[in-house]
Amino acid sequence: MLEIFRNMFRRKLRTILTITGITVGIFAFTVMGSMALRFNKMISGGKSFITGQITVFPKGTSFTTGTTGLLPLDVLKRIEKVEGVEAVAAGVELALKEPDPDNPTGGAGLGIPPTIEGTDLDSGHRNRNWTTLDMKAGRFLQKGDLDSYVTVGYTIATDNNLKVGDKFAIRGRDFEVVGIVDQTLTGPDSYVFMPLKPARELLIESNPFLKSLKERSDEAAKISDAALASLPAESRKQILEARAFKFEDVTQVAAISWQDGQDPEAVVDRIKEQFKDEVMVLSPAKMGEQIDKASAIFNAIILGSAVIALIVGGFSIINTMIMSISERKKEIGIKKAIGASNSSIAWDYTLEAGFIGIVGGVIGMALGVLVAILINAKTKASGAEIFLIRAWFMAVVVGFSFVLGIIAGVIPALRASKMKVVDAIREL
Amino acid sequence: MSRTLIQAKNLRKKYQMSKTNIVQALDGVDIEVQEGDFSAIVGPSGCGKSTLLHILGLLDKLDEGEYNLDGLDTTKIREKDANQIRAKKIGFIFQGFNLIPSLTALENIMQAGKYGGLNARQRKERAEELLDVMGLQERKKHKPNELSGGQQQRVAIARALVNKPAIILADEPTGELDSATSKDIIDLLKKLNQENNQTFLMVTHNMEVAEMCKKIIRLKDGRNA
Known part of the structure; x- marks a missing residue:
């Protein structure tokens, strides 16, 4: 030797x-x-998530340019009635921090940048593959939680040195951490989960176009019906249009779960057929293949x-x-x-x-x-x-x-x- | 009656050097070695001395003839068995000492013990014992290039003795040594022969060395002369 x-x-x-x-x-x-x-x-984490639900985006969403539209509440309510659909959860996503114009994706090419996930806690939707996330500390958000509660992913907690009960300032607003998700080595590590309402508010705040729509809608709402009736037709039309914008319509993505025993692909086909002008539907099977x-x-x-x-x-x-x-x-x-x-x-x-x-x-x-x-x-x-x-x-x-x-x-x-x-x- | 170690008859071997040049190195040699012999094979250059030694040492194959080594018909054995027989029954001493340069004196001796099937402890004991016999205890941790020619040849002799072989074959054992050292080495071999009845068969072209042997086998042109 x-x-x-x-x-x-x-x-x-x-x-x-x-x-x-x-x-x-x-x-x-x-x-x-x-x-x-x-x-x-x-x-594989992303795959199991995406194949555990039917994901719906507004028509016109482009994943390469990042352009996204909105999914009106009315459309989601109608999708909920499609045969085989169990529940529809509206969702809002935005970057945790105002993006840096010199590095707009916020990451180093690979990996998922820190993201706010506005989560519909009332919908009853469940992802087939991600029913629960293991918690490192505290608990996940649940139905009836305060708007100021957040649950954060492992990386977010580590990077910001967060513990359960800590205050966490997001885009100028204070939140309280109620739970930290255990390391998953995929998406959820860099997510901040918050109820839908504050997420929508932050999204509107961050988007000048939505912000102006909301402001006009709020102004328009202040005008009483009696006052409206006395206005000239042209102005009345504008105000009615402004009023048509509803806070609940600010949804960028919806997750759909199918009823037990239903073939998800058949449900996908039904939604595609009925809403072909309004939404883009991602089929679990096709996404898995991609x-x-x-x-x-x-x-x-x-x-x-x-x-x-x-x-x-x-x-x-x-x-x-x-x-x-x-x-x-x-x-x-x-x-x-x-x-x-x-x-x-x-x-x-x-x-x-x-x-x-x-x-x-x-x-x-x-x-x-x-x-x-x-x-x-x-x-x-x-x-x-x-x-x-x-x-x-x-x-x-x-x-x-x-x-x-x-x-x-x-x-x-x-x-x-x-x-x-x-x-x-x-x-x- | 002493034991016959080598009994070979009509040994023939030819080498094809090129398409037209075929050398008949051995052309019907007979040779017999008894236990306790101390013999020299002599003859002019190219007479087939080394070839004979290689064949007797199972380093090369016969073309024709009979060769019994310690009662074993060697014409029927395979290469694998030849390795084992060499390890256990035959010791080799070469002209150029041929120690492994990366190993110390002690390790060179022990390595042969490994091939002969000794376990690590036995190898160490046997090698130490032989270093004593050779008077090399002080040099055992030295590599070959730190030893004199005589010392290297003593290590090589110790290596040949490790597995207590029936016979030691030596190819010009004093070929690279001065005459005083040559005499020392031959005296050492002789002492081993007398005291332990160790059988030696050596090839030499040095008549002075040959004269010191008990028996001389002469070769010429691949035949007994």
């Missing part, structure tokens, strides 16, 4: 260069793999990086071992002459390659984890940790590098073991 280590460093520079090759490959593998873990975790496609591409990229690590690292090990073996041909001859079996020769060289692999693997893995931790620390401020570091994955990476070394070492080692003693001895 000791001999194997000494042999590794008989040609220090060459061994170090080979190890460096492995290190680079394994580093890439670790970094990309940790990113994939994070991404897949996020995706998400799978996206994560398949991402995973292929990760797998690709692992394969490159394998090829580059593997060849450099093979090369080094072939050189080492031809240099030590005589030594192999001596060992065989004094009785070494073929398998013990093959084993020694295979292990040597395996150790080169594992040393490179441990260094590459350590560097990868270090870089992942540093980048995570940097991007955490914006609510998006890009890498998920898992002990099992680190073990897999090191194991992989060892196996890589072994596989790359096998061919040269077998060549060494089959060397004819007389040929090797003649090198004397």
Whole structure:
């Protein structure tokens, strides 16, 4: 065993260069793999959420430009009557903080920026896959809660140093934290859940167009019917239009649950059919497929990086071992002459390659984890940790590098073991 | 009657050096070695001395002939078994000492014990014992390049002795040593032969060394001369 280590460093520079090759490959593998873990975790959480309900957006919503319309209350009430629909929950979403114009998505590309989720506590809607969230402390919002109560996600709580009972100022308004959701490694970590009413108010406040509609509507409401009747027709029409804006119509998204025993896709088709001019319906099955496609591409990229690590690292090990073996041909001859079996020769060289692999693997893995931790620390401020570091994955990476070394070492080692003693001895 | 260790008849071996150049290295050699022998194979360069030693040491295969090693018909054994036989029955000493450069004197000796099937404790004990016999206790932690030629050859002899082989085959054991050291080494081998009845068969072209042996086997052009 000791001999194997000494042999590794008989040609220090060459061994170090080979190890460096492995290190680079394994580093890439670790970094990309940790990113994939994070991404897949996020995706699978999102997938189980999106496939646990039927999600409805106003017609004209664009996910790429972020444009969104509103879902009038009347439409939601009519959707509720569609056959198979159990409940419809209105929802409002907005960024926790006023977006920075220089970084409008608020994240580092990957990850979910801190978001306010206005939650309809009275609807009776339930997501099939996310019935409850595990709580780290306190409780989730419930029916009848005060408008000033919020439940916050794990990342929000950590970043803002929140405990249950703390005051939390959001967009200039004070809220009280009643619960902290346990880490999910996906969406809910960066959510602030609040009742629908304050969320709507914050949304209107943040949106100049909605704000002006609301102000005009409030002004119009102050005018008595008697006063209205005395106004000229033109003005009367304007005031009636202003009054038509209702606070309850400020809904950006609705979650629909289906009754037990109903086929969600059939319910989706019915809603699509009846409301094709008003809403855009996301089918659980189709969304699931879309998400799978996206994560398949991402995973292929990760797998690709692992394969490159394998090829580059593997060849450099093979090369080094072939050189080492031809240099030590005589030594192999001596060992065989004094009785070494073929398998013990093959084993020694295979292990040597395996150790080169594992040393490179441990260094590459350590560097990868270090870089992942540093980048995570940097991007955490914006609510998006890009890498998920898992002990099992680190073990897999090191194991992989060892196996890589072994596989790359096998061919040269077998060549060494089959060397004819007389040929090797003649090198004397 | 002493035990016959090597009984070989009509050994033939040819090497194809190139398409047209075939060398008949052995052309019907007979050889017999009894337990306790101390013999030298002598002859001019290219007479087949080394080839004969390689074949007797199972390092190379015969083309034709019979070869019994300690009662075992070696023409029928496979390479795997040959490794085992070499480890347990045969000790080798080479001209260039041929120690493993990355191992210390002690480790070089112990390594052969490993191939011979000794466990770690037995290997250590046996190697220490041989270092005493060789007078090398003080040098045991040194690597080959820190030892003199004579010392290296003593380590190689100790290595050959580890598994208590039936026979030790030596290929020009004094080839790279000055005459004083050569004499020391041959005296050492002789002492091992006398005190332990250790059998030796060596190849040499040095007649002075050959004269010190009990028996001389002469070869010429691949045949007994």
